[in-house]
Amino acid sequence: MSAKSEYGELRSRCYELNMEIPRRNLAIYTWGNVSIIDRKRSVFAIKPSGVSYDSLKPGDIVIVNLNSEVVDGALNPSSDTRTHAVLYRNFPSIGGVVHTHSPYAVGWAQALQPITIYGTTHADHTVQDIPCTPPMSDEQIKGDYEEETGVQIIEHFRKLNLDPGETEMVLVGSHGPFTWGATGEKAVYNAVVVEELARMALITRQANPAVQPLKEALRRKHYERKHGANAYYGQK
């Protein structure tokens, strides 16, 4: 299938967001992917599989529907496409999804540990630990693996009673970070944030192995000044 002009702008925005990944040092070569959704047309644009950022072009971006079927584009979509699709189907308010292999976030994911909330930098983004999904069962792995990766995220959020509008990032255990947001820009921002929080949390533990998580009042305060009903951070 060739690239249709009706998807030109979606492709171009998706391309720009994908190029933020190497620019922000979140991944090397082909190790990451960004998608953005057009809710009206029920399609999303995503990086093609195995194409290096060095050679990626806007026209390479693939347009797929919510069943992960290619709607437009000459290349195969990212092998993680079905994971993105699950997130779009289950989190109706999100506009973009990002997956990277940034080293500190991957380190915590491989350690099968949620990123503990130790300070206000973290609380500015979420009042919880960044969740980490448990290891997949062998059945899930042998089944529709990428679909199951998405299902695992959804179920873990349900189990922990987390609101994907408040906690916009997750570690997939043994794998790495997925982030999302109302827009693709916010999803990329969150991919940078999860890496920085992962790095800060490790430094924190190294400086004081006996450190305790952030006290509740401070979590609440920082979150509410940014996200609460009386938020006063930023411009109106």
Add this chain to the structure above:
Amino acid sequence: MSAKSEYGELRSRCYELNMEIPRRNLAIYTWGNVSIIDRKRSVFAIKPSGVSYDSLKPGDIVIVNLNSEVVDGALNPSSDTRTHAVLYRNFPSIGGVVHTHSPYAVGWAQALQPITIYGTTHADHTVQDIPCTPPMSDEQIKGDYEEETGVQIIEHFRKLNLDPGETEMVLVGSHGPFTWGATGEKAVYNAVVVEELARMALITRQANPAVQPLKEALRRKHYERKHGANAYYGQK
């Protein structure tokens, strides 16, 4: 309120100092702020809240008085403005204040640990550990939080009997570093320094977990060759 020409130079200098923050890798996106004071007019210039360094312009800088009320400018000032104001009111000799979320300094702050003085690089800047304020009480957090953050710094310096002209940096516990100086340039320099000292102190402990703090004679010597009555470091 629109930008008045009488504050043009103050804005422009404040803008340049803010841009040093991403240039020196001290913070990403919006995670930091620099202010400088005009003592004659009792106003200070500060970064607007939630504006990314990528898009910040000199005209965006906000002018506020020492009660943190906007005197000139179209945007909201940094949400940390009241903390800066407390420091300007209580430390009359300082000309600039910087707050960042640089990762090593944040790590020690989240660890609720002062940065131990282990060597002469540290002693060139202060002969004490870099102080770290204890966790705020719930009352302080629920009250005027940013004002209380400043109050906490002042009280901690008083309790430890520290001279803000000699120790120009502090970690706010669970949060991150604040630095200051006679000029905005010196305050930014100190923000770079506290991050470097935080990193070096962690490496030191990792190389030798049993390491002891720097001996007193060496602290005194390095501080005095830079800051003492017979200082001989630098040019006259």
Add this chain to the structure above:
Amino acid sequence: MSAKSEYGELRSRCYELNMEIPRRNLAIYTWGNVSIIDRKRSVFAIKPSGVSYDSLKPGDIVIVNLNSEVVDGALNPSSDTRTHAVLYRNFPSIGGVVHTHSPYAVGWAQALQPITIYGTTHADHTVQDIPCTPPMSDEQIKGDYEEETGVQIIEHFRKLNLDPGETEMVLVGSHGPFTWGATGEKAVYNAVVVEELARMALITRQANPAVQPLKEALRRKHYERKHGANAYYGQK
């Protein structure tokens, strides 16, 4: 011997691949070397010994045969040339070899530890730990040292029953990483990968000292979606 035009293209490609080493931050000054082989002519092109990347020119690349004898070129070939030759003679399907002193891979090599497989980033490249050869015997060291380094790699792969087409990287104990691939480009890619996997594995252990290696089903899955008979990663 002067540079013959018949080797111009081989030299030029070898030069470009060598320049990737400093560009990807894998080595400083002269600390690394890349070679590529022309199987038809049974010669390979390799970096000259002790020449800094800053001053390296395409014409400096040395052409040697599989006995490590110079066939064309004015300079001495890399002191590691005989190690490359052993790999080319024993791994007939490889087209390029890379040796660097990238710090995390060197750290694990000096620690005499294979890089444990903890996650899918690793499994995307090999389903095993990255092997680390044991310390050489004094006889090997005093003998033909660089030849023995290659022999040690070959024997360690044989002992562990590893396929050099599946595991394209190794740590030489007390020394550092060697990587290879069907092409020189793939060998350089693998040199970047081994450094990243070494860094991620260390972060993983620091975040959770009790972490266990990646479960078998996930290793198999990630490897097969990239390398198996029904591989679906990338483009056809």
Add this chain to the structure above:
Amino acid sequence: MSAKSEYGELRSRCYELNMEIPRRNLAIYTWGNVSIIDRKRSVFAIKPSGVSYDSLKPGDIVIVNLNSEVVDGALNPSSDTRTHAVLYRNFPSIGGVVHTHSPYAVGWAQALQPITIYGTTHADHTVQDIPCTPPMSDEQIKGDYEEETGVQIIEHFRKLNLDPGETEMVLVGSHGPFTWGATGEKAVYNAVVVEELARMALITRQANPAVQPLKEALRRKHYERKHGANAYYGQK
């Protein structure tokens, strides 16, 4: 004193070598200094004290004699000048001296630990641990401190029976690294090397806390292929 043309070339070379320090990320602001000696005229050129690399100009370089007295130049020489002078007086074969505050080398120095030799990257430069001087006595600190810093290095090399032509780097305990070499270029190279070896040694210990130092035969081999009578590394 104004800048005499007879020292123009010495100044210009010294300036270029000083600028390598920030370029190689060995120090920020003013935290380092390079000197080179003209043995025929018994003078050395050194960075002025407290001048930032950002504003340093060739004409700022100060010319001093071996008693550290200014021979030519308008600025004060580095406060570490007397340490450089001691090294030039006692190590007659060296042509340049470098002092930096690079973070990993400073970390080991602050830890009062020699950098253990764990691998061949280290053995390519010296077959010993990188020595670390013990803490100075209070008398030395209160005396001619910078002179005593140099004396301490000389005495420590004497005590350990080290040849400054073979081991061209040292950590001054609680302070940081000094390096030297036959030329200023070699001294700067060694400043980069000591930082890299310090980083690699820390990673090595973190990957395997029970690791042992490099075996003797391998130390000897790597050193001799670069520096021995039958050295075969590099070009003739």
